[in-house]
Amino acid sequence: MKVNRLPLLQSVVFTSLLVAGCNEATTPFENNSAKVNDATIQLTGRVVDQADLLDIQVEKILTEKLARLEREAGPQFVIVTTDSLNGLDIVEYSVDLGRRWAIGHSERDDGVILLVAPNERKVRIAVGYGLEGSLSDPFCAKVIREDILPAFEDGKMEEGIVSGADSLIAKMRTSPTIKLNDNELPLTLKEKQAS
Amino acid sequence: MRGRFTKFLAVPVLALALSACGINSVPTAEEQAKAKWADVESTYQRRADLIPNLVETVKGFAAQEQDTLTAVVEARAKATSIQVSADDLGDASKIQEYAAAQGQLSQGLGRLLATVEAYPDLKSNQNFLALQSQLEGTENRINVARRDYNEAVRQYNTTIRTFPDIIGAKIIHGAEPMEPFAATTEGADEAPAVAF
Numbered sequence: 001m002k003v004n005r006l007p008l009l010q011s012v013v014f015t016s017l018l019v020a021g022c023n024e025a026t027t028p029f030e031n032n033s034a035k036v037n038d039a040t041i042q043l044t045g046r047v048v049d050q051a052d053l054l055d056i057q058v059e060k061i062l063t064e065k066l067a068r069l070e071r072e073a074g075p076q077f078v079i080v081t082t083d084s085l086n087g088l089d090i091v092e093y094s095v096d097l098g099r100r101w102a103i104g105h106s107e108r109d110d111g112v113i114l115l116v117a118p119n120e121r122k123v124r125i126a127v128g129y130g131l132e133g134s135l136s137d138p139f140c141a142k143v144i145r146e147d148i149l150p151a152f153e154d155g156k157m158e159e160g161i162v163s164g165a166d167s168l169i170a171k172m173r174t175s176p177t178i179k180l181n182d183n184e185l186p187l188t189l190k191e192k193q194a195s
Numbered sequence: 196m197r198g199r200f201t202k203f204l205a206v207p208v209l210a211l212a213l214s215a216c217g218i219n220s221v222p223t224a225e226e227q228a229k230a231k232w233a234d235v236e237s238t239y240q241r242r243a244d245l246i247p248n249l250v251e252t253v254k255g256f257a258a259q260e261q262d263t264l265t266a267v268v269e270a271r272a273k274a275t276s277i278q279v280s281a282d283d284l285g286d287a288s289k290i291q292e293y294a295a296a297q298g299q300l301s302q303g304l305g306r307l308l309a310t311v312e313a314y315p316d317l318k319s320n321q322n323f324l325a326l327q328s329q330l331e332g333t334e335n336r337i338n339v340a341r342r343d344y345n346e347a348v349r350q351y352n353t354t355i356r357t358f359p360d361i362i363g364a365k366i367i368h369g370a371e372p373m374e375p376f377a378a379t380t381e382g383a384d385e386a387p388a389v390a391f
Binding site: 137141 | 332
């Protein structure tokens with residue numbers, strides 16, 4: 001059965017961390033009332049390709065990889081492409097998404113979002129505090145610099161996203177946030193049965 | 196019959212009335228804001244912890260930028276010497292002093308990172324790249340922590356000024372409003388500009 005909805009776990013302290021590949025000045029915090037508009041982007045699956053950068057087949061393969069990662073290692077990883085950041089700073093936008101969607105397990109805080117905004121030419125990896133050990137700032141910056149941006153600069157958006165996602169997945173697998181056979185799968189199933 | 200009903204009702208009604216007048220909501224909002232302040236301070240501390248290493252690395256490639264380096268070291272020393280305890284969050288001047296010192300350090304860092312542009316070897320140094328990404332990530336964490344703190348303060352201040360919580364706030368808790376964190380220095384809101 002296909003996973004259509006991620007388990008919407010209780011609100012996570014999804015304090016986002018990282019680094020946008022292309023630096024941007026941080027938005028003055030007076031804008032703190034600005035939020036990602038609910039209507040503009042919906043959590044429709046593990047891959048939310050609103051900007052339509054991914055082939056449907058690639059999206060399917062990625063979704064399976066992300067589901068397997070969560071099942072086998074714990075972290076909940078969502079890939080998002082968006083047409084517009086709605087005038088928000090990409091850091092704010094990604095933090096708002098992470099919190100609103102409650103990505104990651106509420107206690108482990110092991111959610112991660114790879115956010116690509118092709119029109120603003122911004123990319124960011126937002127990491128929950130529980131993953132800082134494996135997805136450190138330098139590691140994420142390196143993934144953006146070496147795996148994602150070279151492909152993006154050649155206009156190969158899909159290639160950049162896949163290669164960045166693969167590096168992040170491989171790294172997260174080296175330090176799982178769950179013990180094997182002790183994870184959220186039953187919850188995911190329960191969630192599915194409930195809906 | 197009617198009299199007994201009233202007696203029975205009195206207990207829940209009184210409980211309801213008390214809980215609605217800020218007995219719990221005021222300290223809850225207060226603790227929330229204090230916790231968010233602790234996050235603000237720890238993210239700033241995290242930034243301060245990165246600086247000695249950054250200064251050493253830059254020094255290795257750009258020793259002639261001594262003035263800029265010294266300014267950063269001094270701003271760091273000043274910034275880390277100012278702490279605001281959770282009980283002083285209503286004191287605008289203390290918060291401003293803290294914000295100004297951190298803003299000064301932000302500016303110093305901005306200048307330091309701007310000079311790096313002139314040193315291609317430094318710019319591509321792995322150690323520097325790692326530090327740069329940590330610094331940038333930490334600036335992001337600071338902004339998020341500050342935003343969360345201000346939101347918690349806004350909620351707390353609204354709670355203690357709004358009926359019926361204001362009753363408990365005034366009579367029982369003696370609650371004072373808290374100060375939001377406003378950047379006082381021009382450009383202090385900006386993360387150091389780092390071009391990849």
